[in-house]
Amino acid sequence: MEGLTDPIMRDVLTSVGSFDWCVTEFIRVTNSVLPDHIFHQFCPELLNDGKTASGTPVHVQFLGNDPEMLAANAIRAVALGAPAIDMNFGCPAKTVNRHRGGSVLLDEPEVVHELVKAVRNAVPPHIPVSAKMRLGYMDRNFMLENAHAIEDAGAAWVTVHARTKADGYTPPAFWDQLQPIREALKINVIANGEIWTNADAKQCRLESGCEDLMIGRGAVTTPDLTQCIRQNSDTALLSWNDLLALQIRFINGPAKTEIGMLGRYKQWLGMMSKHYPEAKLLWDEVKRIKQLHEIVEKLEATLL
Template identity: 65%
Template sequence: MKLILAPMEGLTDPPMRRLLTEVGSYDWCVTEFIRVTDQLLPAHVIHSYCPELHNACKTDSGTPVHIQFLGNDPIALADNAAFAAELGAPAIDLNFGCPAKTVNRHRGGAVLLDEPEVIYQIISAVRQAVPAHIPVSAKMRLGYLDDSRTLDNARAIEAAGAAWLTIHARTKTDGYKPPAYWEKLPAVREAVKMSLIANGEIWTVDDAVRCQQVSGCVDLMLGRGAVTRPDLVNRIRGQAEIDWATLLQLQLDFLDSPTKTDAGLVGRYKQWLGMLTQGYSEAELLWAKLKKAKQLSELRAEIQTALA
């Protein structure tokens, strides 16, 4: 069983990847998508999304980081993927799942699921540009407006040379509304031979087990559930839970992240704390005290008081 930390724009950024892989046993994680238009991005841009490239493309705890690109130009994506490989990326992932309106309006993400031939061209170009030992993978939804082309897209992705496919078991139209349609995945597994990873609505150990049973997929990608319960991945593996005191210390560590401004850290921490309220009753009490806080010093002081 492989368990992977999902790429989530504005959520699983480098500080969150560092924290979640420090306490959770992931096989790998994936960067937020790097948007490619028609140009080769400079190294500093790729490093800004994946500072782990300075550490053999691993988090501080040693978890590999795969680099994800999003776009619609096969040549530009191939050039950037090859450059990322030169910089040290251990694998390249391609995003065909983002449901954001701005992204879709510019022919990126899930909107390309209406164009299986373009998806084939993109993956084929990237596969040819990247050294053979570096895997190329894809992440998609069941479809854009509906799931009528799910199998067409999966077959195109496999035919183009992808090593595996992760499917968020909802369409773009479904957004993030429950449920995830895990029951749609067995048909994909029958249609292709490449490895398939299931994603969507895995919040608990029971969800993980049911997803495996319904989808037929052994490997899972964990998204918002992993941020809400940082020990979810370990509990799925049958390992120990994280107590609240340990999580408080992790929150202090998060506030020391070097890659954010103070204002950025305050906003990101409060976003995370709000999500933690879904998994921990203690977080609800802390949120009530900190939801109006604007300074890092306020956050640190309240967390340290809770630790005392």
């Protein structure tokens, strides 16, 4: 997710989570092959055999509407070490949709097919190509058409966020709407959207019929969520002390600017405060701090 699951967050979450693989923020493709430093900016894991420090594979995700340029950039990503390519047809952002990127393309299933097919044909057969979609743009009229378009283009699997662009991120997610997609396709369908707890994961699987789950904001808010799901635990598996250590690791990660890292850390702490009372108390203490070292000192002093 743009601005959320960046390389630093991927490093932290995969160090404690139980992920099969993760996906970069989308890399926007327009009219050129991007320079290598852009690929490394979005996916520094390419310099580590396409994996995070803990060994979790990282798939490179593209967003765009030009089949030739998407194909060319996919070829370059694979040459740099990408283990898989994902294509974004789910982004609901107005600025992205206004330039015919993301979920707006779900009104054009034939274009979705063309783009996925172009990338599939461009990269070696052993490199998986997948796609992320929503139930639709403003409605669900082309839900099955888009799913079939992705499958027929040669995708290895499709991840479906169980809301339309019009729904945004407003609860609920319509997990039951994934059932007809799963039944219609031969490829794997991965469920996504509004999975915050182990109970949510079980309910999503029940309603959607999907075994596999893609988790974004839930994993950021509750870093041990994937472990809880795998172990069928409704109680936390990481202590607040564990989470403090994770926060220090996050802050000490590479960042362009101190103010940028301040914003990212406070964003994360704000999200965790929805789940952890300790995070809410900490948020009240650090929200006005403008120096990273002061936050680190406070975190280290709090460690037991």
